[in-house]
Amino acid sequence: MTARLEVEDLHVRFDTDEGTVLAVNGVSFSVEPGEVLSLVGESGCGKSMTALAVLGLLPPTASRSGRIRLEGEDITRLDEKALRRIRGRDVSMVFQEPMTSLNPIFTVGYQIGEVLRRHEGLSRSQARARAVELLDLVRIPAAKQRVREYPHQMSGGMRQRVMIAMAVACNPKVLLADEPTTALDVTIQAQVLDIMRDLQHELGTSVVIVTHDLGVVAEVADKVVVMYAGHVVEAGAVDDLFANPQHPYTLGLLGSVPRPDLVLADTQNRLVEIPGMVPTLRQPPSACVFAPRCSRADDPCLVRMPELVETASGQYAACVHPGPERARQPEVIRS
């Protein structure tokens, strides 16, 4: 069976006046129908660029290589016209900032309807009726009245639900969600995630959710891809990855999340930070990209960037010293 969405050896680079920036370096993953894949990482690790690259929406200074297959068809080769048929219908996207992702001058009903009229050829009144159904689907109360309202009359959570309604209007095969809950209150986050998960069950949509919030990952994801400096450093099923993290970076991410359910003796329940920042790659790395921040780093790590290999059943990590052990903790965290 062919995967719903398959990204293979994706590279994105920016050629700017200040030099080249390698934003995404050889990222591969696949999503099956009805599956939720989460791209995780710190700011600047290339996760959003990966999502934008799928839709061919990179800024003009970016260049992309690699293959992106939608149900087996390579969409990197499509021209703008063919891409336009895919955007919003087969692959749609939810953005991070609900306050600015709706046009302030149109009613939400009009904005949802616009997508339907374009892709499904619905009439104005059909589109309006369908917009009401969709608002109902994302649990907006009094959808019949709300459909006539403008974005400024809605709260951030409601707007994000409107965005989701818009994104699923044409029953897309793949829904890309770029930090869909980051700008929302925690209670609203849970609601929005619930809605996304329900929709994904009902419609069989494959979801790629970009986030830095491991709570969100635990909540919705089936598979996780951990990214660092444009590289995939670990990938696997969500339960395995949380229970048995292989890459020290994943370990660090997990250690920096408050988890009242897990009392870790060696840290005295302190949150562990990862020292340093994500580097900006200007040339292909000659060592492990994480080595400067890694507690396990030693000479073999500095030879070359390790390949992604299966380190435990179904789990892949790009690390010379994989494994969940916390043998050597860096000094900083004990202070």
Place this chain on the structure above:
Amino acid sequence: MTAIAAESQPRVARRGRMRRRFTRRPPAVVGLAGVVIVVFIALFAPLIAPYDASASNYNDILLAPGSPGHLLGTDDLGRDLLSRLLVGTRASLTAGVLATVLALVVAVPIGMVAGYFRGWIDLVVSRATDVVLSFPFLILAVGLAAILGPSLVNAAIALAIGQVPIFVRIARGEVLGLREEEYVQAAVVNAAPTRVILFRHMLPNILGPLVVQVTVGIPAAIIGAAVLSFLGLGVQPPTPAWGTMLSEAQQYVSQAPWFAVFPGLAIALTTLSFNLFGDGLRDVLDVRMGS
């Protein structure tokens, strides 16, 4: 209950709020009143005017204001000054509005395309804008009007060309900012064709600054039109225009100062009205979408 009613009629409520914000500024209201009066005069000038504006009467030349039958006096050909002033409103206002609207229609798509696509097209448009802007507005207008030949429409075209770069810059700058908004991105994701994104999604969102510039551009063009007709490059006699009247009055400034004062006053008051109105409008529209 009232809160719910207000909630369900947000557009009305917002419009009311804007109107209040406008009416709380006396200069703006005075400006609006002036604009309304000027437009009214322009529309109904021949009906209001006591005499035929072009009818000369050599028995009553250069009568002083307050002369019987001639409230503002007469000009060097014995024509009623009040009538000429009223009818002259038409030429001045037409030139001002036509020039500005023409500039708006031509410039906005150019500016929007430049701001949206960036790259070489933006470079070409921006540099061309700089070149045109490097000429003083009036010098450029005079030069162009001289090339095009004297007529009201040509004067308006000349003045429009002078204004085009200003509108291009505004449209470009606004679009440049808007294209980074996520709802524009969202429209791209939802496969909206570029022309739909530009003119349906973006244009209404940049109207505010454009409208304000229109209210600034019209008085500038009115002055420009007066200058052109003063130089004989605008409306041709005997059709009255404020600038033409000024140039006719020039030779008689010592004997009949009022002859020059009244058209000058008309120009000054009209431009002042538009500018006050524009200022008020900017204050109202500048408060972006925030509720």
